[in-house]
Amino acid sequence: MRKSCILLCKRFRMTNSANDAVLNATFKYQPPVNRNMHELDRSFFVTKVPLVVVHFPDPKNISLFTNKFKQEVLSLPRISRVVRLAADDSTNASAEPPLKKSSLANDNHIRKGVLLRESLNQVDELSKQLSPEAQQFMKENLAIAQPYECVLDYSFWKAEEIFRSILPEQFLDEIPSGFTATGHVAHINLRNEFKPYGQLIGQVILDKNSKVETVVDKTDSIDTKFRTFCMQVLAGKNDLVVEQRESNCSFKFDFSKVYWNSRLHxxxxxxxxxxxxxxxxxxxxxxxxxxxxxxxxxxxxxxxxxxxxxxxxxxxxxxxxxxxxxxxxxxxxxxxxxxxxxxxxxxxxxxxxxxxVVVPGGKRYKDSKTGETKRTESxxxxxxxxxxxxxxxxxxxxxxxxxxxxxxxxxxxxxxxxxxxxxxxxxxxxxxxxxxxxxxxxxxxxxxxxxxxxxxxxxxxxxxxxxxxxxxxxxxxxxxxxxxxxxxxxxxxxxxxxxxx
The missing domain is CATH 3.40.50.150 (Vaccinia Virus protein VP39)
Structure with a gap:
């Protein structure tokens, strides 16, 4: 049975420049911008970041180098500093995104490297910019430095970052990234100005939330008789019969035909x-x-x-x-x-x-005195x-x-x-x-x-x-x-x- 989560609507109520400052302070890179996109093109959202990777013949030196020279290695949110390299080539740059350490630890045939800080993006500049102590460590342990191209694609970006790159600039103060999840359905309330971008917004929310299978938008005000409202499916399967867990119970219902509010849990x-x-x-x-x-x-x-x-x-x-x-x-x-x-x-x-009314018996339990397994009586x-x-x-x-x-x-x-x-x-x-x-x-x-x-x-x-x-x-x-x-x-x-x- 599907679990649900409740995500409160996130609202950006700052000026565009203040928004940019906050986002850039969190993460330097942003996806490319296309404010004329009306149908989602996932291939568009690619950013290539030139970096330098250092490979050690003995993999244990990666952690030693990282711990000893923390200021010299990459420290960016959501990008792992440990990456894989082609097993038969120590000079070609890898176009593959970084992998988490856990992804690398189980494969002894994959050569691993550590990414240097983002300002060190040219191999021939290392002698001038890398600390002498780090250079000496690399020399003593036969390290090889090579170019590395970190590719950040659609799967990397958060929903809010995608929205900021495709929605009109006048809408960036309040990005509609929040929703209420009921079973497999994500319910959003789009204001009128966002309605033309509903399918685009719905598809991004669907892509970025693994437990969501359907995204809907309310299309009218709540009906006073049965407290229901008409819905438009923006993305995903057209199935609004959901299963929801609450208060240690399971509930099944058609989300479009009954009243349910997950915020009332x-x-x-x-x-x-x-x-x-x-x-x-x-x-x-x-x-x-x-x-x-x-x-x-x-x-x-x-x-x-x-x-x-x-x-x-x-x-x-x-x-x-x-x-x-x-x-x-x-x-x-x-x-x-x-x-x-x-x-x-x-x-x-x-x-x-x-x-x-009768409470049926038969539930197994262990007697605390005898240790025997018994059954409850009705x-x-x-x-x-x-x-x-x-x-x-x-x-x-x-x-x-x-x-x-x-x-x-x-x-x-x-x-x-x-x-x-x-x-x-x-x-x-x-x-x-x-x-x-x-x-x-x-x-x-x-x-x-x-x-x-x-x-x-x-x-x-x-x-x-x-x-x-x-x-x-x-x-x-x-x-x-x-x-x-x-x-x-x-x-x-x-x-x-x-x-x-």
Whole structure:
């Protein structure tokens, strides 16, 4: 199963000259420039660097020379100072790129040499520029100096360096080199000015990232109903069914038909840590299961719902693939309907299973006392009669669903009469994700406390209550991330007051 990585977008926000200075300080050489390239020509990106290589008949003198005369040998990032030479020719320059030392160590038939510092690029100048001590060492150990041509081709250059050599100069302040990887798909968000170069950019990203097999660009704004958006495949295979690992679980889904955000991995784990084994959780907007499936593995009882038929389909698959079917019950309802029916849904689950789920045994383990290999026994976990938590991960509109929790048990009075007398009964915690966007022209810029107060005011209005019932101090705020400089995403958590039940 493919591993994914998350690469934050790298932005160069300096002048062109400052950019050049930083890059040159890191690495002197840059690929050739062609700002009229519209289709990638890999053969164009060749730079030849004249150097001098020193060969010792006894290979151990390479390391001795390198360690003793560090200032005399090549020291450039990403170029190995140890190279291979033609076995039958000590005078011809090699046009092959340098090899890493590990590539050379296993072949006794390859003659090796060490490259001198880049300013020493003429053999006949060595007597004037090389230190007398280094010359004496070379003489004593029968060293041979010869010209060497180091060829830096397309495979050598980083993606950012390629982009700087082909994109128009006016775009070099913000190079679109960043992407989010989900399974084998790299997702980039190109601004309009970069759209004409999309296929070129996509191909370079594909070439430079070995785990990427498809590069896509978002072509429209996110759909408010299912949180999906149209995508254009810029490079690679036209296959958007991905496999993703997260929270020690595997997820399969069509990236173009469901909502998935790899940047929320930490947030998924944070909330899952709040759920205790044996508790009951209602996941109102479950997607393909990033909260529900890992919670099920933790032996949390989860009723997971999503309106999107594609999300529901893949959630069912992911529940089965991760063997959490005993603990996670999927549904395909509108979020409001799910909240309204949730007390009944957990009761129906209890009736189908006689109030408990079975954890299969058979897992091997070694007895710490006897040292014998044994197998675990099956055991039962009771399904709670009430919810401990609700998760509402639909930040664009989740707050607007909170009114459904007011009088949650008014439609299920018989169920409420049964559970309110239980000594362990407690009102559920609501974990609701939301945005609180503000105007960039606001002065002074609103503080986090002010933004939290605005969210609190919205909650009170939606739930038609006041701060005597749900005071500000009873809310817990967590900044998930900033999707834009003036658009923070929060998770607000609070325990539903009994008076609202």
């Amino acid at each position: 930490t947030e998924h784990d944070r909330l899952i840590q709040k759920f205790q084994p044996g508790q009951c959780v209602g996941d109102v907007f479950a997607g393909v299961g990033p909260f529900a499936v890992p919670a099920g593995k933790k032996k949390v009882l989860v009723l997971a719902n999503d309106l999107n038929p594609e999300s529901y389909k893949y959630m069912v698959e992911n529940i089965a693939d991760n063997k959490t079917g005993s603990f996670v019950q999927p549904s395909n309802l509108d979020g409001r309907d799910f909240i309204r029916q949730s007390p009944l849904l957990v009761q129906q689950w209890r009736h189908r299973t006689a109030g408990q 055991r039962s976990v009771a399904i709670p009669r009430f919810y401990h938590h609700y998760v509402m991960n639909l930040p664009d509109s989740a707050l607007t669903f909170l009114d459904e929790f007011v009088g949650l048990y008014s439609r299920h009075s018989e169920i409420y009469e049964q559970i309110k007398a239980l000594p362990e009964f407690q009102a559920p915690w609501i974990h609701c994700h939301c945005f609180e966007k503000y105007d960039a022209t606001e002065s002074p810029e609103p503080s986090m406390t002010e933004l939290h107060s605005r969210v609190h005011a919205r909650i009170l209005k939606i739930m038609n209550t006041d701060d005597t019932v749900l005071p500000f101090e009873s809310l817990q705020f967590h900044l998930v991330r900033k999707v834009a400089p003036t658009k923070p995403m929060f998770c607000v958590s609070f325990q539903l007051p009994h008076v609202l039940l």
